Amino acid sequence: MADTTITPRVRFAPSPTGYLHVGGARTALFNWLYARKHDGKFLLRIEDTDKARSTEESTRAIFEGLEWLGLDWDEDVVFQGANLQRHQDDARRILDEGHGYRCFCTTEELAAQRDAAKARHEAFKYDRRCARLDAGEVARRVADGMPYVIRFRVPDGTTAWDDVVHGPIAFPNADIEDFVILRSDGTPIYNLAVVSDDIAMRITLVMRGDDHISNTPKQILLYRALGHEPPAFGHVPMIHGPDGKKLSKRHGATAVADYQHEGILPGAMVNFLALLGWSPGGDREVMTLREMVELFSLDGLQKKAAIFDPKKLEWMNGQHLSLLTAAALEPLVTPGLVAAKLATTEELSRRREWYLGLIDLLKVRARTVHDIVRQAVPYFGGDLTYDPDAVAKQWKDRPAAHDALSAARERLAALPQWEAEAMEAALRSLADERGVAAGKIFQPLRVALTGMTVSPGIFDVLLAMGRDLSLRRIDEARQFISDAGAS
RNA sequence: GGCGGUAUCGUCUAGGGGACUAGGACGGAGCCCUCUCAAGGCUCAAACACGGGUUCGAAUCCCGUUACCGCUACCA
Secondary structure, three states: OOOOOOOOEEEEOOOOOOOOEHHHHHHHHHHHHHHHHOOOEEEEEEOOOOOOOOOHHHHHHHHHHHHHHOOOOOOOOEEHHHHHHHHHHHHHHHHHOOOEEEEOOOHHHHHHHHHHHHHOOOOOOOOOHHHHOOHHHHHHHHHOOOOOEEEEOOOOOEEEEEEOOOEEEEEEHHHOOOOEEEOOOOOEOHHHHHHHHHHHOOOOEEEEEHHHHHHHHHHHHHHHHOOOOOOEEEEEOOEEOOOOOEOOHHHOOOEHHHHHHOOOOHHHHHHHHHOOOEOOOOOOOOOOHHHHHHHOOHHHEOOOOEEOOHHHHHHHHHHHHHHOOHHHHHHHHHHHHHHOOOOOHHHHHHOHHHHHHHHHHHHOOOOOHHHHHHHHHHHOOOOOOOOHHHHHHHOOOHHHHHHHHHHHHHHHHHOOOOOHHHHHHHHHHHHHHHOOOOHHHHHHHHHHHHOOOOOOOHHHHHHHHOHHHHHHHHHHHHHHHHHHHHO
């Protein structure tokens, strides 16, 4: 069956030399969105030609990062290193067809020339001396076993393309040096490997970071030399740190896994990243991956680098947190609870209804999954640590606090039903009788129950905690206050 | 240095010649709600880098300047 429409094929091609960086993740995301939006293919290629720096662990981290973000890829993963033969064949073809030549200059000679040019404040460009060697001399040197690289012979003219994000970009070929395509050890240089693989993978649009703009004319030249029409190119802006420089380790967390461990939701991460360099237009901000696919368009891509703002990420996470149901959050919260030894998975599933209710109660004031775990501590039976500031503020007058707690406990314990309306009536009338604001009762009680000055509404806390634990917490608090007074 | 790219509130952005008194969001300040904190609602402060054109009219188009970023390897 003949298919007359061209299926868009894009790829994400990281080198496995670290972890999945947020910048890489965003590039992957844009490619993925484009592929999903246009019923195309999103391919993954691991650029492991630099064997010294590539690791398997890093490859795994890339897979895991993409999976966590929800970015699935089509077809088998391509490992660039597996295509060595084709890369060499392509280099050979370029050489044979006169688009390249052997260069016998050593790294040291080149470095010396570069330094000299720099000392003269001149731009260094390879002077093509080996391109001028006659055939006999080349043959002699090859026969002598002299090592050589293959350089691409850059033709005269101008190399230009219509970038899908920047519009027309042109480079005078005179500014492009005869770059190396094959090392003296026979392995390919990045630009050759990329072009060879992109041709083989039938990539229709190369969407990558801005930092590749100056590689693009070289790659276009290579496509032509290899007898292929170049694909479309789109260069998305970089992500910068707060200092306006390329985001790097010194800016703090840059691996997507770091954010995963900080309790950031994948949906929030992906949403936040998408908005760094892309906008659906208008005021739309909080979106699911699905919605982004719907809304995605190359037109919405920004040209300007964006600064990574962790504050907004947190806010975004809070938005996604409140979007998710307790049931959806459960698998994310449970490991944290278990790790904190607050409960076992079994216990949680036994009290699932209560547990889900607790998540609903806490998620609204949480910005990360970890916040939920932290806030959940008092609701399980373990020991409570009282926040020193809370103690200082709400139990400052120890006798008064002790007394308020005792009175509150008495009223609460006397309740026939452990039910919000009755608790509120009981505690408010206690405050009335004492001629104090309700807060004078609620606040010390909040510290007794949760150890903190902030929590959900006090009756929600009492309810979630249950009668036994609530009363126990009050007793523990009274004991703590007495002990503090005695010492 | 050379080449390339970019320029709207502190940050992410909307805007595509008249709808701009430049909109939204984060962050900030304040108010409301209220038992605390969030959430939510409301209000405020906050930007078209600069200079020239083009045009009746420019944040929007053109040129220059400046600033910033990237590349400038037998790294990717």
